[in-house]
Amino acid sequence: MSNQRVLYWPETYNNIKELGRGVSGVVYKASHKKTGQIVAIKLVDMKQSKISTEQIQGEIRALLTLNPENERSHINIIKLIQCFIHKTTAIFILEYVDGGTLEDFMYSFERGMPLPLISHCLYQAVNAIEYMNSKKCSHRDIKPANILMMRNRKPKQLQEQQQQEGGYIRYSGQFQPESSQENNNYQFDPDELPILKVTDYGYASIGGNDSTEIHSTLAGSPLYMAPEIIHIILSPFLEPGTGKLSADSPEGYNPLLVDVWAIGAVAFRLITGDDLISVIFPNLNQATVLAALVNLAKMIDNGDFQKGLNSIPNEIRKYGLVDPDIELGISFISALLQLDPKKRLPLKETLNHPFLAKGKISFTQTLNQHYKDNKDVLNSIIPSDISNFLNNNNQQQQQQQQQKSFSTSSLPQVDQQQNNEKDQSNSSSSSSSSPPSPTISKSSPSSLSSSLSPSSSTDDLPKAMKWSSSVKPPKKSNFTPTFLSHQRSDKISLFPKLLPPPTKDTPPLETMNWRSPPIEVGDSITWTTLTQDAIFQVQFSVLTSFLKVISATNSYQFRIITSLTKVPLEIAVSNHKDTILYMYNIVKTVIAPQLISLSNAFDENSIRSVLAAILYQIGTETEQAEIANGWTLV
Numbered sequence: 001m002s003n004q005r006v007l008y009w010p011e012t013y014n015n016i017k018e019l020g021r022g023v024s025g026v027v028y029k030a031s032h033k034k035t036g037q038i039v040a041i042k043l044v045d046m047k048q049s050k051i052s053t054e055q056i057q058g059e060i061r062a063l064l065t066l067n068p069e070n071e072r073s074h075i076n077i078i079k080l081i082q083c084f085i086h087k088t089t090a091i092f093i094l095e096y097v098d099g100g101t102l103e104d105f106m107y108s109f110e111r112g113m114p115l116p117l118i119s120h121c122l123y124q125a126v127n128a129i130e131y132m133n134s135k136k137c138s139h140r141d142i143k144p145a146n147i148l149m150m151r152n153r154k155p156k157q158l159q160e161q162q163q164q165e166g167g168y169i170r171y172s173g174q175f176q177p178e179s180s181q182e183n184n185n186y187q188f189d190p191d192e193l194p195i196l197k198v199t200d201y202g203y204a205s206i207g208g209n210d211s212t213e214i215h216s217t218l219a220g221s222p223l224y225m226a227p228e229i230i231h232i233i234l235s236p237f238l239e240p241g242t243g244k245l246s247a248d249s250p251e252g253y254n255p256l257l258v259d260v261w262a263i264g265a266v267a268f269r270l271i272t273g274d275d276l277i278s279v280i281f282p283n284l285n286q287a288t289v290l291a292a293l294v295n296l297a298k299m300i301d302n303g304d305f306q307k308g309l310n311s312i313p314n315e316i317r318k319y320g321l322v323d324p325d326i327e328l329g330i331s332f333i334s335a336l337l338q339l340d341p342k343k344r345l346p347l348k349e350t351l352n353h354p355f356l357a358k359g360k361i362s363f364t365q366t367l368n369q370h371y372k373d374n375k376d377v378l379n380s381i382i383p384s385d386i387s388n389f390l391n392n393n394n395q396q397q398q399q400q401q402q403q404k405s406f407s408t409s410s411l412p413q414v415d416q417q418q419n420n421e422k423d424q425s426n427s428s429s430s431s432s433s434s435p436p437s438p439t440i441s442k443s444s445p446s447s448l449s450s451s452l453s454p455s456s457s458t459d460d461l462p463k464a465m466k467w468s469s470s471v472k473p474p475k476k477s478n479f480t481p482t483f484l485s486h487q488r489s490d491k492i493s494l495f496p497k498l499l500p501p502p503t504k505d506t507p508p509l510e511t512m513n514w515r516s517p518p519i520e521v522g523d524s525i526t527w528t529t530l531t532q533d534a535i536f537q538v539q540f541s542v543l544t545s546f547l548k549v550i551s552a553t554n555s556y557q558f559r560i561i562t563s564l565t566k567v568p569l570e571i572a573v574s575n576h577k578d579t580i581l582y583m584y585n586i587v588k589t590v591i592a593p594q595l596i597s598l599s600n601a602f603d604e605n606s607i608r609s610v611l612a613a614i615l616y617q618i619g620t621e622t623e624q625a626e627i628a629n630g631w632t633l634v
């Protein structure tokens, strides 16, 4: 896969500097060449396999829904000024918010934030969610990093640094990071409280007329993810490619209730300075996102999750906060963090919760102070090719989705994007060297069928990066079985079944009883082929066997099983812990060792989808690193 990601820059704007980058794209500060208006431009490379066209469509639809024509935009929702697609780049022109994110702001406090300030912030976040819900929209990725802060004072006019080259500004080098130029973060000043804007609608879902519509996609950031979403990870109904539950699944969640949970988790973090799940589940293995999610899901089933929730009030009290409103804060959090989504406080009541009363007052004062005369009705400018983009591709995508095999699932969107790209260049007159000229025609958002492409950073859970899983069951293949094992040495001779533990002279490798020829596995496990890569097969098998062994009780047996054939074949066996450790080291060369923790409680029904997810995750992580490396702006 190429390291180079190409983004196209809209010629009507001067690029000022990079503001930030996420999984899906890069955000720049820019100024309009004629009017000088300062904006934020988010560029998303749709060719990147992490980002599905559907996801971009979802983000555009959500932004359009939340920025309705001829209505004053909601003060707590990021304003979409313009949006268009040029070649493979989706371009969002957004209002520029000058104070950084709530996530960054939190770090300016040693522990938690002062309660009145939390109330001020959360009132606005809930206000935004209430507005979204009134439009049948749920954000599904509410977290401090997706909440921007407006400083309410005129930002310093920055020198525009870029040079123009023809109609485009051309960069191929590094951009100066934000921090090296000026500190853009909001600094706490009680007389100058911030206005918050909820942004990043990449995971948003928009329902149809039915407000009880159930959703089934694993989406969001683990630290703020509602339990009903987490639980999807264990479902046998998790479908290939889509990260969704199949239609016959009894599970699913009401998307309008998951943002309420996230607010509860954010409140906990703002008050204590710590992550909810780290505090109430101190022994949770968080070495990887996947391990954490699987274990959390199991805790939901065995009742431990509820016990953790019950401990919240006491855990918060342990922080010894002296503010008399702390009990209100505790009651607020407890009312939102209910395992049963239906028991969560309804949004209207959340907004009127006594804990948010102070925030309501300070927010209203801030509005009166800074936004009294703000009557701007700024319509989003959406060119007609966006309407085509939103409306025309669904059918084709669904067909493509169905045709996908596991082997292509780790790169699920590439072909699709290429096809879409072709479509766009056919349907749009603007696919030549200049960007599309916007016409002011706005598409009406239609019902969104959301399918997320996985975006991941697995080993960085504390930073709560987005993650969604697309677990594919193996696809059968006609690949001729070859019992390849790069661990197998020519010197190996067959040993009796019970062997002494490895010593210096007899290395662990030789405590293994190699089956030559391979023998059929005499248990009920059925295996199918994951991909047509033989090495991949072996890795999968090694890992699977390893998990099986360490999860067994006393008389374990370690096996290497090929999964190349329908009937699993054992190619080696051992019953020594040291051999297992040896195999652990082999596994380590393939995947992050922490993934082993998944097998703490072996469950035959769930393990296969989990393993598929692990392998998927490995591919994703590798690709993630590549994505972080190179963007070229054209």
Ligand SMILES: Nc1ncnc2c1ncn2[C@@H]1O[C@H](COP(=O)(O)OP(=O)(O)OP(=O)(O)O)[C@@H](O)[C@H]1O
Binding pocket: 019, 020, 021, 022, 023, 024, 025, 026, 027, 040, 042, 078, 094, 095, 096, 097, 098, 100, 101, 145, 146, 148, 199, 200, 202, 466
């Ligand atoms: N309108 C804006 N004004 C100022 N800064 C912004 C704006 N939008 C985004 N940013 C900055 O750019 C960063 C990345 O933005 P955003 O989260 O929308 O991108 P993303 O690619 O969707 O990220 P993610 O990895 O969360 O999906 C933000 O954290 C913020 O610092």
